[in-house]
Amino acid sequence: MSADIGSLSEKLDGAARAARATPQISHEVALSMHEAYAVQAASIARRLARGERRVGMKMGFTSRAKMLQMGLSDVIWGRLTDGMLVEDGGSTPFGRYVHPRVEPEVAFLMGKRLEGRVTPMQALDAVAAVGPALELIDSRYENFKFSLSDVVADNSSSSGFVIGPWRAASTEIDNLGLILSIDGRPQALGSTAAILGHPLRSLVAAARLVAESGEALEPGSIVLAGGATAALALVPGQYVSLEMQSLGRVAFSVEA
Numbered sequence: 537m538s539a540d541i542g543s544l545s546e547k548l549d550g551a552a553r554a555a556r557a558t559p560q561i562s563h564e565v566a567l568s569m570h571e572a573y574a575v576q577a578a579s580i581a582r583r584l585a586r587g588e589r590r591v592g593m594k595m596g597f598t599s600r601a602k603m604l605q606m607g608l609s610d611v612i613w614g615r616l617t618d619g620m621l622v623e624d625g626g627s628t629p630f631g632r633y634v635h636p637r638v639e640p641e642v643a644f645l646m647g648k649r650l651e652g653r654v655t656p657m658q659a660l661d662a663v664a665a666v667g668p669a670l671e672l673i674d675s676r677y678e679n680f681k682f683s684l685s686d687v688v689a690d691n692s693s694s695s696g697f698v699i700g701p702w703r704a705a706s707t708e709i710d711n712l713g714l715i716l717s718i719d720g721r722p723q724a725l726g727s728t729a730a731i732l733g734h735p736l737r738s739l740v741a742a743a744r745l746v747a748e749s750g751e752a753l754e755p756g757s758i759v760l761a762g763g764a765t766a767a768l769a770l771v772p773g774q775y776v777s778l779e780m781q782s783l784g785r786v787a788f789s790v791e792a
């Protein structure tokens with residue numbers, strides 16, 4: 537069977553809207569990575585057609601912790617819309633998700649357009665600000681299990697994100713200690729060095745990857761550099777907070 541990009545994107549978008557898991561695509565059709573990104577783009581186009589606005593992109597599998605947790609090792613990316621944004625200190629309804637998890641990330645706010653092959657210095661020059669961030673990932677597949685093409689088609693599990701206070705782009709971000717807490721109790725400790733050795737390397741990779749899909753990192757857009765620790769499963773009623781050295785705090789609650 538050959539891939540029907542339109543109907544696959546409809547299936548994944550529908551699963552996300554209904555917060556109901558769907559079987560892995562790879563159990564029925566073998567998607568190439570090119571086709572998987574086409575399904576992702578088509579499913580995001582459905583969100584944009586409903587009035588959501590594109591606000592950036594997220595990187596995935598940029599740390600060993602995440603690669604080991606999910607058993608996949610290629611760096612991937614996904615698209616962020618304003619509908620996925622959860623206010624810092626705000627809350628998000630548990631019922632919106634299938635089986636949400638949270639992970640600590642670093643966010644970049646772009647000041648200049650960036651695309652294609654760039655050096656770390658060029659990447660840094662394009663950054664307007666950096667901040668601590670939490671990503672809510674929520675695979676639309678049953679049991680949070682997927683192949684690489686499955687997860688790419690599913691917008692790299694992206695479903696929500698929270699961004700803390702922005703700091704100057706000149707802030708050193710290469711080895712910042714971080715504590716991810718649930719209900720005030722530390723659950724994961726780590727360092728931003730887990731993100732490809734330096735989160736800026738994730739931005740360099742982001743510029744190259746979006747260019748492969750004919751896109752650029754646009755001024756004003758957000759780039760999430762990828763989880764620095766394994767993700768934690770969420771349950772209703774939890775208060776999630778991230779404390780990042782030099783960058784400060786970001787938090788949200790999961791509504792029951």
Ligand code: OOG
Nearest residue numbers: 596597602692693762763
């Ligand atoms: C895929 C998304 C990976 C990250 O930060 O590494 C990701 C998943 O783990 O479901 O967002």
Ligand code: MG
Nearest residue numbers: 639671762763
């Ligand atoms: Mg992530």
